Amino acid sequence: MTADDRMPVVVAARRTPIGTAGGALRAYTVDELAAPVLRALLEDLDPGVAIEDVLLGNVFGPGGNPARVAALRAGLGEGLPGMTVDRQCASGLSAIVSAATAIRSGEGEAYLAGGVESASTAPTRTWPGGTTYTKAPFAPAELGDPEMGPAADRVAAEAGISRERQDEFAARSHARAVRAQRDGTFDAEIVRLGDVRTDQRPRDRFDAARLARFRPAFTEGGTATAANSCGVNDGAAAVLIVSERVRRSLGVPGLALRASATRGCAPALLGLGAIPAIRAVDHPHPCAVEFTEAFAGQVLACLDAVGLDEQRVSPDGGAIALGHPWGASGAVLVVRLFHRLVRCGHGTTGLAALSSGGGLGVAALWEVRR
Template sequence: MSKQLQDAYIVAATRTPIGRSHRGYLRQTRPDDLLAMALRAALAQVPGLDPAAIEDVVCGCAIPEAQQGLNVARVGAVLAGLPKSVGGITVNRFCASGLSAVQMAADRIRVGEADVMVAAGTESMSMVPMMGNSPSLSPAIFSNPDDLDRYGIAYGMGLTAEKVAQQWKVSREAQDEFAYRSHMKALAAMQAGEFGDEITPVTVEERELDLASAEVKVTPRTVSLDEGARADTTPEGLAKLRTVFAARGSVTAGNSSQTSDGAGALILASEAAVKRFNLQPLARFVSYASRGVPPHIMGIGPVEAIPAALRAGGLRQDDIAWIELNEAFAAQSLAVMNTLGLDPAKVNPMGGAIALGHPLGATGAIRSATVVHALRRKNLRYGMVTMCVGMGQGAAGIFERV
């Protein structure tokens, strides 16, 4: 006998600001500490909730090793001061890790296994390099250079973007224009205070060696906005940048996402928990889908995932009013938008990862917080988070304002 699924509601959603990796204001902040900050901030949004009611913390992380290893979900939960009864599990779907965390947390509630769950994501690209500290791919991957399904796994992300640009005929000019608009939209949203609902300011400590005294100077600093958006970005400046992945290519540092540091967290609850703790639902989790695509054109992944998520939710593409399409590269963003006919006005209205940054495994949770608050602020019904995924995948999740 089949059991009817129950609804999973988002009752809290927040994130840290996103910092530039290696030189930004979060570069010296550990990813487990970033996670703890996000968890505490999410809990502060639901003062009536008994933390002991939380069943589990599901945390996405794309490179779960070193400072973000050893099951960073559990580490972050302990650092955040959650009851020791609250479990923690770290999940990895590369760039969609944070979104998969939301899906897994929601599904535990939807099938009746839990009433309160936490979904999160954290990543420090300052402390842990994109491929990890000691990457080791199977030699079989390289056994046949003509087998793109295998060999494409070893492609650098930039080369996959070049492949997409070539196959979908996305020009350098179009990529640079898209990148410019990402920065301008992000700056306009910041000036209008549009990020205020989703970002919780955090205080970080900057350490600097004082050579005269041979002491480390510790300076606290409170940050409240993403630092990637550049007011000095111009189409002319972007056009002058050299390609970095292929000599005759079109993908540059300017039309690619920024490596970044950050974390996000959402609290999900069943209808029973909403009533028990007198919680205010922000949104309902509607559906999710992930699909595989050829690894050498991984950027096209949302083309397969978006229709699948829409079918799972019983929705049409026109029903979606706000779309957070992760801008891994302008080339793949434009290829996805053009192929599916996505309305540019609905896609990344406040800018995307080219301007705001892309802390890999955290991005799905961060952009979920963006959608949840944007739907309420703009009085819209359905929103979507979608992204391409390294090694050839796409993912999409849909939310409904309540």
Template sequence: MKRAVIVQAKRTPIGKAGGILRDLEPQELAAPLIQHLAYGLEEEIDDIILGNVVGPGGNVARVAALEAGLPFSVTGLTIDRQCSAGLEAIRLACYLVQGGAGCCYIAGGVESASTSPFPSRARFSPEKIGDPDMGIAAEYVAEKYAITKEMQDEYALLSYERSWEANEKGYLNQEIIHIGNLHQDEEFFRKRKMDILLDRAKPIFKKNGTVTAANSCGIHDGASAVLVMEENMAINYGFEPKLRFLDGEVSGVHPNYPGAAPIPTIQALLKRNQLTIADIDLIEINEAFASKIVACTKELSIPYEKLNVCGGALTVGHPYGASGSIMITRLFYEVQRRKNIKYVLAAIGSGGGIGVAVLFEVVT
């Protein structure tokens, strides 16, 4: 079996909906990433695979590839698995390499909530089963797993502090390519007194609930992608592989509890690979809501010390289709700053009750 490795990873700055990236359509966000990752390999790219959730429809990956000036032969594939779309794009690219379908892919995701033509979200599930908005679903997860507001706020504050520390150390800048004169995530323009905001924030999705604006992510724009290659090809082209794909998993849960979808997904992935949480050195789980993170850590016995160590979407933002790729980009750089790291894992839960998880080993 051929081995798929990640040799490069980048993202754009992340902007608030209506913020610094408001005038850029999805293909304009993705094209600079594609140009950067494809440089010197333009004739070798087998495909561009991008996740996209809120529009504009059509094959965004194809349009972005053309916008980037790639050869017409590079077709482009756009997938929608809601918030897990970017991670699914990478999982798919890795499997295509493993199966021998190709040797070189750019995979990730892009989202422009600012330019989306859709006035409301798509349906996640039939009403007869349950089709809650994600905020209400986060409340359902909190109730099911006995997650209090205090537990959520504690995690949200930890994530905020980690994000700011990573930004101030320059870690996040390593991930970012400039978009025009933009080179920093919008959320870092001004520091907030998060402990006070968390204490004051009231439930916004349910009366007497626990999910607030302060322990939830916002709506954002951004893009992220990685260069996936067959390992021997990568070495022959002078790249140093950093992450080697081992396995991926997708699982479904009741649509009322999408935030809990990473739980069975990670369990199945670890069981198949005869691993436990103790074997995984770094874990990324998308921070759409603090309730889902606390529920996942509680059910899977994940220590906070190895989870989202540079913060995540609660602070930086959650550009839906791009978030899974942002997590892999974060891991790509974090493993290079650490020693004795063997296994890393990323997982995300999305609308409709779908979980996706991907397992990598660090190439040494």
């Protein structure tokens, strides 16, 4: 096959509704969240070739390789393996990039890849001796290993991102998500779970004036609040990614991965990891940009650094409004790009990017193929 034949292309993309931790999806374990999405992808478009593997990002699950468990629960057969990826918040996008790399290498031609998180059912973690903890070490303490919230406050302060600008960004995210829900924009990408068919978190009439009343959530005098930061959430998202040769044989449009990059930055400034990753993919003014909105100040610092207009990011709302199911969030970005660019025809190129714990960043540049 030629290099173009081995170009990785997403031909189907689905996700669950995103639930608030302890909310509508609280009873679903990680494999119970992911399995319906995997089934839906094959029901949407069975490529007629053997799926080589299932790759799923996951951060706080029970272990035991949730990707394999989800594949079995989905009825995909005992012969199909599974691999679980943990790159913290970037896990879902990293799983998709890993599947794409396997296609480029000629190892296989069809993969299911994405991510899943159930904060509601995540097990309690303890060190020997019984001390509980919620955050694993992201770096040696002497290099700086801050909690996410204080790190976001530092990043925003050093970048000169005002509280007012953060609140305006968050209010816009909610307004866009509420509008998209009302317009049915998400309907074709969401896999219904029981009676749950819509994202829980978006809030109507959440304007900047209302957001300004929230107090700093993490540090005294800080600018990150519960309203301009993401939530703790449950959800799953995945794609069917195949070689360009398979896509052509199917005669369907798709979203081709043109370039991707994974980079690191100082762990103490962990919210800035996306900056070197975006620069590495050399983004030529993409038509659509999806960036995981962990904290408004952190996102704005990254966008300013790489010269991306904040008004163009997450046109149907981002993680501040929709939620941030950690291991799934990077895959949600690709699902959103697929439906916006391929299904709805709103442009031909897209960028998915996010920062991750430990000072990491992943970016992926996509192009529509028809």
